[in-house]
Amino acid sequence: MNALKKTLGAVVKYGSLIIGAVVAIIPIIAIFFASFKTSGEYTTTGPLTPPEDWTFIENYIRAFTEGNMLTGFLNILIILFAAIIGSTLTGSMVAFVLNRFDFRGSKILIGAFLLATLIPAVTTQVATFQIIEGLGAFNTRWAAILLYLGTDIIAVYIFLQFMQSISVSLDESAMLDGASYVDIYTRIILPLLKPAIVTVIIVKGVNVYNDFYTPFLYMPKSDLHVISTALFKFKGPYGSEWEVICAGVMIAIIPTLIAFLALQKYIYNGLTQGSVK
């Protein structure tokens, strides 16, 4: 009786895990298969039939060259780099000030950063658009960089939280040696914040690489396409050429897959820590 119950438990457990895994993978597999099919093959075979010739990479070449994806990668790299450096610096600086000094208005400031996370950015685009346009940043990479710095304030949180675990006695002993506050920030705090910086890189990296509406609204020019918007452009002209679209989708998700396989542990930890608001 007990043995039966145990087997049944195992069947349910592994059965549900396998179903879950299949559901998670199948939509990706279908895209993967289709990306290697010729257009004739695509129309005559089912989506879950593997391609005849795995070396047929014509779709990838077309997606990459006609689909503006090189520009997309370059732009997203520039934006990612600027957003990560920028939010690491601004976030750690403001976290240093808010954590180490108790001054008039510091509580209000913390509250202001806290409250801002309640505002879903997608709801305020109507007015944000006018500000970006007023600054002359519309249709420049600055639009995305500024918005990633100014509205995605998660970095401030991650640093504020992490600062609490860095003992103030470190600052004090450095002060006995005559270190200035700037020295303390650059030589003690910033190096110790390394794990938090990794978290910020991961969280920002995922958010920025996958963001659609910021580049879509603020950088419509085709020179400024990022991966999301370059891919979105496939929708009209390639409407009937699904095999090319699928190759484009694969090109967009391959970097994610590589990053995931290489940095799995950091990604898990980063996202878990980054989520605690």
Add this chain to the structure above:
Amino acid sequence: MFRFSKLSYSAQRRVVIFSFSLIPVVLLLTFSYLPVFNMFQYSFTDWDGFSEMEFVGIENYITIFTNPEYFSVFKVSLYYFVATFFQMGIALYFATILSYQVRFKNFFKGVLFFPFLLNGVAIGFMFLLFFRPEGTLDTILHALGLSEYIKLWLGNPDIINISLAGTSIWRYMGFNFLIFLGAISSIDKEIYEAAEIDGANKWHQFRYIILPGIKMIVSLNLILAISGALSAFEIPYIMTGGSNGSETFVIQTVDTAFKYGKIGLGSGMAVVLLLIVIVVTVMQRKLVKED
């Protein structure tokens, strides 16, 4: 020569506080608070983005609440709202299972989580292919002998929102799963052992140890997911552009403001959504705190 370290600490303090927080605060005010403030202002005007702004009082709000065309799209949010609970349930189920001894644990964890990392546009195309007539889903149903259940997943206005909300579950479940898994692993292992000695089965362990241990995290995730459901935008916009009855409030807001140039009305809609999201969040935080 001037050297910063020669200044007294109290002078340094003032300089550091000011210079370190200047840029972050300017960014915060310009891109997080100013838009909200401006949006309130625009919402009382008939501005089209170019001509003179004219004050129209609460006319935009009257339009939003009385014209069924505008407010009825909130019905679509209900699909995403309900999906949220499925999403949490599935995430909680897999997180619980995988926090016990399981073979290939890392493989299952990785596969269940991975969709969350994917680009939203890529996911949109993936599921356009998935739901197409004779697409991936139909092929699977044929293979399982369930051909009679095949529907026009994205063509039928009665089903389209279920398909899209399902896509949303596929996309976001992995995140909740990961967070729940982390929360469960922080529960002291000895408690399970003690419970097992007392004869508690797995269900008891879940009900009396795991669930109370992660209640806080679950409710916080629920709040985030609910505000996410209210402001659902990416998946329906990318996949259908809001056609066929899949238009959400945010799609409508963005279209009203940017496609039809009614910045005033669009702002009013955005204000309504913002207030609803804030009320939901504050209410739930209160509830969580009271527990």
